[in-house]
Amino acid sequence: GLVRGQPISVEDFLCFPAYNNSCKKTLRPELEATLIYCLLSTITILSVVLNLLVIISIYHFRQLQTCTNLLLLSLAVSDFHVSSVQMPFQIFHYRGCWFLGDLACVVYYYSGFLAVSASVGNMVLISIDRYVAICDPLFYPTKITIRRVKGCIGLCWLFSTVHASWILREMLRQPDMYNTCYGECVVLVPNEIEAMFDLVGTFIAPIGLITVLYLRVFVVAVTQARAMRSQVTSKSMQCSRAKKSELKAARTLGVVIVMFIICSCPYYIFTLLNDSGVTDSSGAAELWLIYLNSCVNPIIYAFCYPWFRRATKHIFTLNILQPGSSEMNILWRSLELS
Template structure:
């Protein structure tokens, strides 16, 4: 009969080198699994609806929606691959080996930066649309957006190799015992590349958008000598611009709420255990942003609600359904 000490080891046969299990109450574990699975499921479903909508309906094939599509793909992958593996990390021990541990981290280091960079690109798109509307159609073309999306994913792959190359050379070199899944990452570089630079760009662009939108709205109200028809058209344009500004403001606020706790802990120098409940909560808060993105970007738009109705009722399977007027 094995001793109580052996029963607490991840690998009892490796008595001297095995990690000890860090057990948590059963009720806490069940609550954690249910919550994380729920978030993962809805992240996949919501972003899949965005992907189907923009891909299927031809009228939605615009440069802005192409950026939304790229964002939805990255967020969809977060829900499909990253979140389920994060659930495994909440277990007391890691049993999938050192190589799988590093490969697991490879996924979020590609997907999460891609999601963040896509948000920056969407902010740039809204900046040009609101601050320089006369040249928007010539500056923001389908071809240029496709190139930007491609560069976004290339950057994300380069980003992951930059941080994980040392870990890939010798998987498990930073584990203190068998049953751990630990990698070495330069926190300061991750903080700058994945948080400070993107959020600074988004905030600067949003402030500029807000200032321009407000100044144009004031100019519009003071321009009482304009022809009534012209003024009514102008009002419609300005309302849509202000709505875009408000939407971008929500994005900035949600992004900060989801990312700040994780990076504040990193800045404080606290060393969280990789399978601790606190670390799981911090990581899933970052990933939860991927669940909220389709709500922020898509549910604010009428065309998305209409496309969801067509998808749920299976009208999308009808001939020529891709030609339906969505606007």
């Protein structure tokens, strides 16, 4: 065979030439392959660094440990999980060969189901948090407490762990049961009923709930914005600033949720239109679009949250190593609530 006039040897064509049942490589021009590797590696490194900054910021500065920010912290943990585990493994998948063995293949798929399910759960919790904050603000402090938020986050990760364990139960018992050649990493959902349940439970139902909640938030936010324009007294101005802070948080988190839906839809549509199998080559672009969302989230925070920029500055200048730095007034004089 030839690739643009260059002869192809058996070593170039097969993942493991020494094995008779070796999988075949996905052949690409060297320049194209190098550029794609560089792009994917850059996205991976950027995503790891940015999500780590979010985690350190909220975990270190006590002033940032609000109910909403704890949900953002949980989301950042799932995004960091994607960028530090899923993205590097997926780069190894790029040429169509799996060189890391069966155990790493199980870890790859298990962490993928876990992280995506946790991300969806976190998005639902964020939507509920904003719904109560905007639509029922008087009862927000009593309904949404730190203890309840931590409990919900724990349940979210517990459900995600159980979900991943159940979907991959056959693969956990026999890691290579779905492979058709040596050097392949494949998983299949056991049957169509479970595949549909997974699709509904981890995408259709949560996205539907998120959409309904945020449509309600949008309607109430518009009404409140109009009401604030007519308030002129000193007391009403203070309330107005507080409401504006909540509305700003709702808008920012709304952007996060919209980007999540945009990045997730192509992959789930691809899965729905094809079959329940997930291979190292099928839907690669759609899968990377989901992973890209893990890099987009902290970028949104950087543009929309001044506290994130200030916290990042303190981290890079090593001010967080100073005694008592966790008590620093990272919000300054602003009324940021998240």
